[in-house]
Amino acid sequence: MEVKIGVQYAPRELVLESAQTPAEVEQAVTEAMAKDSVLTLTDEKGRKVIVPIAKVAYVEIAEKSERPFGFTTR
Numbered sequence: 001m002e003v004k005i006g007v008q009y010a011p012r013e014l015v016l017e018s019a020q021t022p023a024e025v026e027q028a029v030t031e032a033m034a035k036d037s038v039l040t041l042t043d044e045k046g047r048k049v050i051v052p053i054a055k056v057a058y059v060e061i062a063e064k065s066e067r068p069f070g071f072t073t074r
Contacts, residue, residue, distance in 0.1 A: 001025070003041060005049075006057035014051070016043040022061045029059050 003025055005014040018025065018041055025041065032039040032053040039051045039059075 002062045004058075004060040004062075005039070005051060006059075007051060008055045008057050014049060016041065016049055018042065019044050022063075025059070025061050029053075029056075 001018050001020065001022060003016050003018050005016075007014060020028075020042065028041060029039060037053060039053050039056060041049050043049065
């Protein structure tokens with residue numbers, strides 16, 4: 001699943017591929033907002049991304065899209 005995090009005053013968003021479900025990511029965001037703490041997510045390679053929730057502008061959760069490449073006619 002793909003997660004995009006917009007950070008205040010940052011020109012680019014953070015993008016990570018996560019093995020977590022959309023519900024788990026939503027729960028992590030909700031808990032971080034309720035506690036006014038940090039948002040911690042883990043990507044598919046096991047790396048952690050930690051962002052202070054006060055600096056998060058938005059979080060976009062999307063299913064991983066398989067894009068065709070080459071000259072296919074699907």
